[in-house]
Amino acid sequence: MPIITLKLELQKPTKEKVKMYRKMTEMNTAFANWLLNFEGLKAATSKVFKLYSDKLFPSAIVNQTIREVQSKKRHQNTKKFLRFWCGFNNQNFKVEKENDLYKVSFPTCEKRIGVPIIVKSYQQKWLDELLSGEAKQGKAELYEKRRRWFVAITMSFEVKPQSGNQNLIMGVDVGLRQLAVASIGTTSMFFHGNETAYTRRRFASLRRKLGQAKKLQTIRKSKQKESQWMKDTNHKLSRQIINFAMENGVHLIRMEDLTGIRHSAKSRKEAGRNLHSWSHYQLQEFIQYKAGLAGIKVEYINPKRTSQMCKCGHADKRNRKQDAFCCRKCGYKSHADVNASINIAKAISGLSNKKSA
Ligand SMILES: [Zn+2]
Numbered sequence: 001m002p003i004i005t006l007k008l009e010l011q012k013p014t015k016e017k018v019k020m021y022r023k024m025t026e027m028n029t030a031f032a033n034w035l036l037n038f039e040g041l042k043a044a045t046s047k048v049f050k051l052y053s054d055k056l057f058p059s060a061i062v063n064q065t066i067r068e069v070q071s072k073k074r075h076q077n078t079k080k081f082l083r084f085w086c087g088f089n090n091q092n093f094k095v096e097k098e099n100d101l102y103k104v105s106f107p108t109c110e111k112r113i114g115v116p117i118i119v120k121s122y123q124q125k126w127l128d129e130l131l132s133g134e135a136k137q138g139k140a141e142l143y144e145k146r147r148r149w150f151v152a153i154t155m156s157f158e159v160k161p162q163s164g165n166q167n168l169i170m171g172v173d174v175g176l177r178q179l180a181v182a183s184i185g186t187t188s189m190f191f192h193g194n195e196t197a198y199t200r201r202r203f204a205s206l207r208r209k210l211g212q213a214k215k216l217q218t219i220r221k222s223k224q225k226e227s228q229w230m231k232d233t234n235h236k237l238s239r240q241i242i243n244f245a246m247e248n249g250v251h252l253i254r255m256e257d258l259t260g261i262r263h264s265a266k267s268r269k270e271a272g273r274n275l276h277s278w279s280h281y282q283l284q285e286f287i288q289y290k291a292g293l294a295g296i297k298v299e300y301i302n303p304k305r306t307s308q309m310c311k312c313g314h315a316d317k318r319n320r321k322q323d324a325f326c327c328r329k330c331g332y333k334s335h336a337d338v339n340a341s342i343n344i345a346k347a348i349s350g351l352s353n354k355k356s357a
Pocket residue numbers: 310311312313314327328329330331332
């Protein structure tokens with residue numbers, strides 16, 4: 001059963017709550033470090049906390065910390081924890097829904113509290129599966145990142161195999177001009193990258209200007225911002241592609257194995273930006289991950305000739321001119337990326353060695 005982790009942000013906690021969460025983390029870290037050197041660790045129960053301190057601390061967290069320290073000591077031979085976030089098992093941590101608002105509740109040093117959480121649209125589906133019992137809740141962890149507080153909930157679920165035609169294959173071509181083209185048989189879908197290209201150029205020209213002013217720090221920040229933005233875009237694109245596959249009952253996705261291929265830059269402007277290939281690689285990773293969750297298999301194919309080959313079997317570099325594909329032998333015309341994605345679906349040059357799981 002696949003396992004995923006949902007990271008949900010708590011609605012801005014009050015100063016008092018933040019103080020309490022930090023204090024709990026501090027206590028838990030100290031307790032975990034004490035446990036590491038505690039001789040009775042192997043047989044420890046929540047009662048050992050009394051040996052450590054006379055303060056009040058929820059036994060739910062104590063139990064979880066004991067289990068995790070036992071496992072970490074056994075498997076990783078840890079010597080010291082810098083920070084040990086408070087964790088809860090599924091008995092002590094609850095997700096609830098009231099009207100359309102989601103809440104989580106868990107024990108603290110003072111009492112059990114319920115706090116509203118910020119749920120992104122793609123997370124809602126998972127939370128609803130958790131609430132309906134379709135997915136099983138695992139451990140939950142309360143943690144802080146950049147002054148914001150989150151809970152990470154792990155959940156496991158059954159993958160439902162795609163019903164329908166058991167031989168339906170979709171080819172996905174990842175490219176510069178169109179971010180991605182997916183083809184199922186003769187049905188194709190474009191996932192446009194125009195806006196993406198524009199935004200990338202904007203980031204790059206901004207950096208050039210800043211470079212002259214030697215504002216290195218700002219350049220670094222701009223790069224971080226760009227990769228974050230690229231990541232968000234790739235998440236959205238992969239979601240759309242997988243939805244398209246699911247709506248059409250696809251059971252296998254094929255993509256080009258891009259390992260070792262450096263995308264030839266079409267101009268000086270595009271040169272030196274290996275962000276392109278990195279971004280393509282990331283998009284494929286996301287597609288593969290989401291396909292796995294949807295019960296769709298992924299295969300990688302040898303990228304040789306996918307953009308030059310015609311359906312008549314004639315392969316020629318000159319068959320392709322930018323976006324246009326026109327076979328020099330039989331005259332077949334198509335969009336170049338559509339033609340490529342159909343060839344990818346057919347795996348015309350065979351499967352690559354790249355593993356898909
Ligand atoms: Zn042809």
